[in-house]
Amino acid sequence: MQGTIIKVSGPLIVAGGMADVQMYDVVRVSEKHLIGEVIELRGDKASIQVYEETGGIGPGEPVETTGAPLSGELAPGLIESVYDGIQHPLSRRARVAHRA
Numbered sequence: 001m002q003g004t005i006i007k008v009s010g011p012l013i014v015a016g017g018m019a020d021v022q023m024y025d026v027v028r029v030s031e032k033h034l035i036g037e038v039i040e041l042r043g044d045k046a047s048i049q050v051y052e053e054t055g056g057i058g059p060g061e062p063v064e065t066t067g068a069p070l071s072g073e074l075a076p077g078l079i080e081s082v083y084d085g086i087q088h089p090l091s092r093r094a095r096v097a098h099r100a
Contacts, residue, residue, distance in 0.1 A: 003046065003063045005030070011050050015063040019044040024069045029054075030061040037070050 003017035013029060013036065021027070025038045029050055034057070040047035048063065082090045 001065050005061045013048045018046040021065045026066045026070050028064045030057040
């Protein structure tokens with residue numbers, strides 16, 4: 001199911017056309033496919049907590065539900081690294097930030 005961004009306020013967005021989405025569903029926000037989670041439902045509007053930088057996105061952009069809750073993969077490799085809340089390696093993020 002796909003909806004549309006109505007409002008962006010920092011890491012919180014409101015999307016319309018989301019009547020079939022469920023609480024805590026993971027969504028992909030904008031063409032950037034940012035990861036977000038539904039935290040409130042009111043009619044066909046969903047409030048979504050986006051777990052990545054929302055700079056540059058705005059009203060009218062698409063929001064697509066995955067139909068699944070936020071989850072993380074457990075594996076032996078996790079013990080050797082440090083990850084953020086959506087399982088991106090912090091070492092990779094540090095290299096990208098250092099280049100900027």
